[in-house]
Amino acid sequence: MRSRILHIVVVSFLAVPLFANTFIVKAVKGTVEVRRDVKEEWRRVKLGDVLKPEDSMRTGKNSSVTIVSDSKRLTVPELSIIDLSDVRELSQKEFLLKLAMENVLAVPQRDRDSIMIPTATVLHGANNGKEDATVESSLETGRMQLQGTKVLFDNAFYATSVLKSKETFRKYPELKSNYDARLTIAQAFEKLRLVNEAITEYAMLTKEDLPSPLAKNVQASLQRLKQAK
DSSP, rough: HHHHHHHHHHHHTTTTTTOOOEEEEEEEEEEEEEOOOOOOOEEEOTTTOOTTTOOEEOOOOOOOOEEEEEEEEEEEEOOEEEGGSSSSSHHHHHHHHHHHHHHTTTTTOOTTTTSSOOOOOOOHHHHHHHHHHHHHHHHHHHHHHHHHHHHHHHOOOOHHHHHHHHHHHHOOOGGGGGGHHHHHHHHHHTTTTTTHHHHHHHHHHHHHHOOOOHHHHHHHHHHHHHHHH
């Protein structure tokens, strides 16, 4: 049943046209790189470079970049990854369709539980260190992507910030302790006037061991939305 639903959602998703602008690099500080289309190679960004919607950007430590299009100006801070295809607004219909797809993808594959597939090997010495380094490198990519979602939120691209955040948490579940990023999801739903979805996100946060100031903020937001319904 899950696969059938996923198929329907994917087909519908592919039927939705994608629109996004090209950008010109107006300012570069430090190490800024671009990955073109589906290529895995990262190359340094230069002033005046033209970036396309299918490109991704990442910034190094103490680095930043400013890009502009006809109607947008975006500054990406240090240690961020952003896909330029996300720098756009979505209609509510398109957003809800993509959100439904992401929610389906997040459902565990329970039909695989009965199949015992070895997924890890005991590593020793230098190999063990390499494995740990690979995992940490992967998590750092996830952290940079979450930083990129904050850039989207701060520039009012609320729908794509939600979608990218949820995708990142699905791919890197270890990062779900990033409560600030999860709070941003709830706040983005509020901005989109999707009250029930915002309440759900705030309610899930109340179950976590949050720092006191953040816990009070979440509780206050949750009560405010419930009273406004």
